[in-house]
Amino acid sequence: MTQTGELHRKKLMKLLNEENIEAFREDFLDLLPYDQAVFFKEQTEQIRLRIYNYLSPREVSDIMKNIDIEDTELFITEMDPAFATMVFSEMPYDDAVDILQELERDEVASFLAIMDEETVKEIKTLLRYEEKTAGSIMTTEYVSVFKSQTVAETFKQMKKEAPDAETIYYTYVLDDNKRLVGVLSLRSLIIAEPDEYIKDIMSENVVSVSAGRDQEEVAQMIRDYDFLALPVVDFQNHLLGIITVDDIIDVMDEEAHEDYSKLAAISEIDSPDSMPITSAKKRLPWLIILMFLGIITASLIGSFEDTLEKVPIVAIFIPLIAGMAGNAGTQSLAVAVRGIATGEYGKGSKLILIIKEATTGLFIGVTIAVLITLLITVWKGNFYLGALVGVAIFFTLIVATLSGALIPLLMERFNIDPAVASGPFITTLNDITSVLIYFGLATTFMNLLL
Helix, strand or coil, X not given: CCHHHHHHHHHHHXXXXXXXXXXXXXXXXXXXXXXXHHHHHHCCHXXXXXHHHHCCHHHHHHXXXXXXXXXXXXXXXXXXXXXXXXXXXXXXXXXXHHHHCCCCHHHHHHHHHHCCHHHHHHHHHHHCCCCXXXXXXXXXXXXXXXXXXXXXXXXXXXXXXXXXXXXCCEEEEECCCCEEEEEEEHHHHHHCXXXXXXXXXXXXXXXXXXXXXXXXXXXXXXXXXXXXXXXXECCCCEXXXXXXXXXXXXXXXXXXXXHHHHXXXXXXXXXXXXXXXXXXXXXXXXXXXXXXXXXXXXXXXXXXXXXXXXXXXXXXHHHHHHHHHHHHHHHHHHHHHHHHHHCCCCHHHXXXXXXXXXXXXXXXXXXXXXXXXXXXXXXXXXXXXXXXXXXXXXXXXXXXXXXXXXXXXXXXXXCCCHHHCCHHHHHHHHHHHHHHHHHHHHHHCHHHHC
16 A cells, blocks of 8 residues: 555544544545445454444445455445345446355345345346356346437436446447347437437447356457447347446456466465465365376386386486476467467367467477487487487477367367366376386387496
């Protein structure tokens, strides 16, 4: 926090301790919503309960919008239930649903039981959609008009509905059957004549998504088209809601965290205040799987005991070859997972990815093989040993680079998240491959090394 920010924080704390409600409200509400949220999160439960008493439900809802969903669960449940329902009522419906999805079933039922009928109806509509789909992140607070309306009638309607709408930059146009037929930007509406009809100035080229569309695909569409919002429709093209860019930013952040944790072989990223036992439970499953794969690697090395006994010097290069394979595989994996996640690799370009990674592995393999052959020849005075390690690294790097690209593509083919092909998982598989290649070559050409 900056020096100015620290002074402001101390002033707010002083006003809280003095129970100077008016002065606290004036100073606190002077802050930007994000800064309000930062100050709020720093406080103890006792102080937060006092803040709830000083602020209105709408003002608290503005704070909640700037706090991670995982944290809002704690804050909502510590509020008085009646006050919490009023906070929910002041939120956009999609934000309220996001928080409710983090709560236990009985807690959700308790809140819904005391909410007003209109809010309950809208929230239940959104709650029925499967998590991580377009329907689950859309909002039903938007402005829609009929194509037969005039611009003047539309302005009158917007003035009435705009305060409760998530965004007014786009107005969605419906036909008499309430099907989505067009979209109108705020700019087009402003420059139009009052007596013009909406059907004459709207754009009929509407991009929409179905309610069951995966949220990652929606994020890619908004990124590709530079939209501020995207309409969600049912199978008959009836408008169900809209997804705004601020919700997509949250989705992208969530997906990035999720993919990072999978690449690190963790079920989900630990928060700074996680208990050690909780962190251990999240990390253990993958580590146990990797332990068994490691045992396979050890067993493979043991099966070449005769080679190790006759030519023990080959053992010192095992970490080098396995490490190179793991690093090359992880690099290729990162390229493949990123390309799949961003939609860069469609059906036609996946073959290009495989060819590119194979070629890259070939160039890297040749370069490293030549270098390591020369280094070991000078270091150990044994050209055959250097050539063995060089050839083993050459083939190992090609296989590792290919596996780093192929495994995520195969996983996507079987509808498994490619990020599950985590760095440690690829590394361990490449350890097994590199051991087989290295000791296979060492056993075959053992006579040259004696």
